[in-house]
Amino acid sequence: MNNFWKSYPQIEEELTNVNEIIKKNIKCREKFFETSIGDMVDRGGKMLRPAFLLLAGKFGDYDKKKSHNLAAVIEMLHMATLVHDDIIDDSKLRRGYETIQYKYGKEYAVYTGDFLFCQCLMMLSEYEYTMENMKEISKVISKICMGEVKQYHLRYARNMNIRNYLRIVSGKTAALFALSFYIGAKESGCNNRVSKSLGRIGYHIGMAFQIIDDLLDYKGNTQTLGKNAQKDLKRGYYTLPLIYALENDQENRIAQRLKEPSLSEEAVNEIVELVKENKGIERAKKVANRYTKKAFDQINKLPDCESKAIIYEVVEGLLKRDY
Amino acid sequence: MNNFWKSYPQIEEELTNVNEIIKKNIKCREKFFETSIGDMVDRGGKMLRPAFLLLAGKFGDYDKKKSHNLAAVIEMLHMATLVHDDIIDDSKLRRGYETIQYKYGKEYAVYTGDFLFCQCLMMLSEYEYTMENMKEISKVISKICMGEVKQYHLRYARNMNIRNYLRIVSGKTAALFALSFYIGAKESGCNNRVSKSLGRIGYHIGMAFQIIDDLLDYKGNTQTLGKNAQKDLKRGYYTLPLIYALENDQENRIAQRLKEPSLSEEAVNEIVELVKENKGIERAKKVANRYTKKAFDQINKLPDCESKAIIYEVVEGLLKRDY
Numbered sequence: 001m002n003n004f005w006k007s008y009p010q011i012e013e014e015l016t017n018v019n020e021i022i023k024k025n026i027k028c029r030e031k032f033f034e035t036s037i038g039d040m041v042d043r044g045g046k047m048l049r050p051a052f053l054l055l056a057g058k059f060g061d062y063d064k065k066k067s068h069n070l071a072a073v074i075e076m077l078h079m080a081t082l083v084h085d086d087i088i089d090d091s092k093l094r095r096g097y098e099t100i101q102y103k104y105g106k107e108y109a110v111y112t113g114d115f116l117f118c119q120c121l122m123m124l125s126e127y128e129y130t131m132e133n134m135k136e137i138s139k140v141i142s143k144i145c146m147g148e149v150k151q152y153h154l155r156y157a158r159n160m161n162i163r164n165y166l167r168i169v170s171g172k173t174a175a176l177f178a179l180s181f182y183i184g185a186k187e188s189g190c191n192n193r194v195s196k197s198l199g200r201i202g203y204h205i206g207m208a209f210q211i212i213d214d215l216l217d218y219k220g221n222t223q224t225l226g227k228n229a230q231k232d233l234k235r236g237y238y239t240l241p242l243i244y245a246l247e248n249d250q251e252n253r254i255a256q257r258l259k260e261p262s263l264s265e266e267a268v269n270e271i272v273e274l275v276k277e278n279k280g281i282e283r284a285k286k287v288a289n290r291y292t293k294k295a296f297d298q299i300n301k302l303p304d305c306e307s308k309a310i311i312y313e314v315v316e317g318l319l320k321r322d323y
Numbered sequence: 324m325n326n327f328w329k330s331y332p333q334i335e336e337e338l339t340n341v342n343e344i345i346k347k348n349i350k351c352r353e354k355f356f357e358t359s360i361g362d363m364v365d366r367g368g369k370m371l372r373p374a375f376l377l378l379a380g381k382f383g384d385y386d387k388k389k390s391h392n393l394a395a396v397i398e399m400l401h402m403a404t405l406v407h408d409d410i411i412d413d414s415k416l417r418r419g420y421e422t423i424q425y426k427y428g429k430e431y432a433v434y435t436g437d438f439l440f441c442q443c444l445m446m447l448s449e450y451e452y453t454m455e456n457m458k459e460i461s462k463v464i465s466k467i468c469m470g471e472v473k474q475y476h477l478r479y480a481r482n483m484n485i486r487n488y489l490r491i492v493s494g495k496t497a498a499l500f501a502l503s504f505y506i507g508a509k510e511s512g513c514n515n516r517v518s519k520s521l522g523r524i525g526y527h528i529g530m531a532f533q534i535i536d537d538l539l540d541y542k543g544n545t546q547t548l549g550k551n552a553q554k555d556l557k558r559g560y561y562t563l564p565l566i567y568a569l570e571n572d573q574e575n576r577i578a579q580r581l582k583e584p585s586l587s588e589e590a591v592n593e594i595v596e597l598v599k600e601n602k603g604i605e606r607a608k609k610v611a612n613r614y615t616k617k618a619f620d621q622i623n624k625l626p627d628c629e630s631k632a633i634i635y636e637v638v639e640g641l642l643k644r645d646y
Contacts, residue, residue, distance in 0.1 A: 030469045032476065084437060088430045107411045107475050110433060111468045114407060117440050118464035125457035134448035141441035146353045149434045153355065 001044035008310055011051055014068065018050050021072040025119050032108065033115050036100050040079055043097050048318075049176055050075045052205075053184035056198045058307040060188030069127055070187055073120045074180050077137070080116035081144055081176075083109050088152060089235065117141075133183045140179045147171020155236030156258075165240055169210045170203075177206030194303075201298045201311070208291035208319045214239035215284040218275050230268045233258075240287060242271075245280030254278070292319045324367035331633055334374055337391065341373050344395040348442050355431065356438050359423050363402055366420050371641075372499055373398045375528075376507035379521045381630040383511025392450055393510055396443045397503050400460070403439035404467055404499075406432050411475060412558065440464075456506045463502040470494020478559030479581075488563055489530070497529030517626075524621045524634070531614035531642045537562035538607040541598050553591045556581075563610060565594075568603030577601070615642045 001019065005012040019041050026037045050071035057067040085091075086099040087109045093099065101109035124134055151168045154160045182199030190198070217232060218241045232239060238246075246254055254274045257267050275281065295315060302308045324342065328335040342364050349360045373394035380390040408414075409422040410432045416422065424432035447457055474491045477483045505522030513521070540555060541564045555562060561569075569577055577597045580590050598604065618638060625631045 028465065028469060030472050030476075032472055033469075084433050087433055106429070108472065110407050110410055110436075111472050111475075113433075114436070114440070115465060115468040115472075117437070118461050118468065121444060122458060122461035122465065125454050125461055128454070131448050131451070135445060138441050138445035138448055142351065142438060142445065145434045145438040145441065146351060146356075149353050149355055149431065149438075152430050152434075 001047055004046040004048075005051065008314075011054065011310065014054055014064075015047050015051060015071075018047070018054075018068050018071045018075060019044070021068055022076055025072065025076070025123055026116075028115075032104075033112060036104060036108070036112055037079070037116065039097070040083075040100075043095055045095055047075060049078055049180040051314075052177065052202060052311070053180040055307045055311050056181040056184030056190075056202075057188040059185055059194055059198065059303065059305065060190035062188050066127060066129075066187060067184065069123060070129065070183060071180075073123050073137075074176070074183075076116050076120050076123075077141065078176060080113045080120070081148075083116065084113040085148065087113075088148070089231075129187065133186055136179060136183055136186075140175045143171045143175040147173075147175070151237065154238075157236075157238070160238045160243060162240070162243055165238075165243055166207070169207055173210040174203045174206030177209070178203035197298055197301065201295050201302075204291045204295035204298065205315055205319065208288045208295060211240055211284060211288040211291065212319065212321065215241050215281050215288065218242070218272055218281055230263070230265070233268055233271060234263050240284040241275050241280035243280075244283040245275040245278035248278040248280070248283075249274065288319070295319070324370055327369040328374065331637075334377065334633065337377055337387075338370050338374060338394075341370070341377075341391050341394045341398065342367070344391055345399055348395065348399070348446055349439075351438075355427075356435060359427060359431070359435055360402070360439065362420070363406075363423075366418055368418055370398060372401055372503040374637075375500065375525060375634070376503040378630045378634050379504040379507030379513075379525075380511040382508055382517055382521065382626065382628065383513035385511050389450060389452075389510060390507065392446060393452065393506060396446050396460075397499070397506075399439050399443050399446075400464065401499060403436045403443070404471075406439065407436040408471065410436075411471070452510065456509055459502060459506060459509075463498045466494045466498040470496075470498070474560065477561075480559075480561070483561045483566060485563070485566055488561075488566055492530055492533045493526075496533040497526045500529030500532070501526035520621055520624065524618050524625075527614045527618035527621065528638055528642065531611045531618060534563055534607060534611040534614065535642065535644065538564050538604050538611065541565070541595055541604055553586070553588070556591055556594060557586050563607040564598050564603035566603075567606040568598040568601035571601040571603070571606075572597065611642070618642070 022041050026034055053071045053074055083100050087101045087106050091099050092102045100112050147168050178199045181202030182195055185195040185198045257271050260267055299312055345364050349357055376394045376397055406423050410424045410429050414422050415425045423435050470491050501522045504525030505518055508518040508521045580594050583590055622635055
């Protein structure tokens, strides 16, 4: 895990335990899985999804063991989708380290994702989780698959539009955020109103989070950020800033450059500039702000408790970045 | 479905219904999944696993709806592994039709497999299946992943031996056959003794089935069968006949030829001949016979009923082929 939770030692400690559970559940005769997935766990990320699950659980009758196990499942699901996404995107690096598909080959990456999926199923069947929550979980994985396929399907697409973009983001990012909040609450016995309200908070956070991620790709002037935009453009993923800019670009200069068979660095740089000129970032920011506002409106309505305060602060840090 | 079950109209009808259930459960907003998976269903195979599940269920208190749904889950799991295997093997054809990975690309194939997995989870959560059976299912998927990774890992391997070969077959084929029999019985309320005995029958059938498949690759003198052996050899999958032949080959002629960087048709033909000369097929056949015998010994001990008679006949047709 990185330092994201260091101001909240209680959560950090619990997340460390979640990682231990993950490591325990990837142990098997095939040492390959243990090593490759174990490495991913050690490098860690922000662990936003399991953290939100735990924080949501604290609105109810918090059962530490059950919640930690469920948080591990959610993080493992997320990891499975990352491993498979890296195959699709042919990614060399993730969080600064070599991806499984790059290091070991696509073949291993396919099975590593599958193995993670089935270990999740195993963990779900070991604990007495409600069938309703299992159904919610499977619905979300299905949404993630649909979001990813839609994204892949609409590469380089003329009919890529705001509605399709939002649907993709809703599937590939917001659905799992919503689920983390919702089942965290639900398994702690929160009533339907509170659970659904937390689920909506997760959904809005997820939407804003992804839109901000996408617009930062166009905003940065550092090498790294530029590279992300370049990668997305080259593989034909048209995100919100570009979609808006294409709408505004009366002279069709962006569309013209996008048609070039393999985008040169110079072409990408010009497109990024044109996106800025045509208010692509500005308009995308407005959409992100709308989701952020919705998230905070809902957070404010939650019953007061420590968990509410932490969610508020963390979401503020995530979504009110200087962008 | 092909004509495999036409002598058993009752089973054939039930399997048709299982296919309907599969088709219902792949319906979603992303038409791609419906089309690509629907095509697979329409072409069909022998549907051995769901059929065995139904036949095992008839030893107990058979609940048609529940069993059909579970049979659909098992077939979908099998389909998911096929779709992902075709990515690993870069297969162009499966059952004479273009594979998803070949027709649409590896990217779509990854998500199609994932989608099938999660639809299985959804179906399992919709019915009131016992948690114990869900655990069994997840264990088996995990075994399949481990078997596949082991197989991939041991390509071109000097340390490929009988023990490793049997472990691979046990994971990638026998485990799912065993599961089909076992959960079919268990969900119909069969007692532990009968369920476990049916599970063992499935295991032995699966082992024999795969070994026979592998040895037929070396036996055929038609173009097609030769091509399979060629493909397995080229991708470094060393199966039982070859492993035995390597053991017997005092002059190391097979090992010598296997070392050639890319096997020519002539090299493959010579290896196939050398495998025959060195009694590779003969010895593999003995192992298959041992598993077949174990299966029949167990089948004979089952309580008499129509289902027992059908299992006996079908397994006879499958495992006592002229090989």
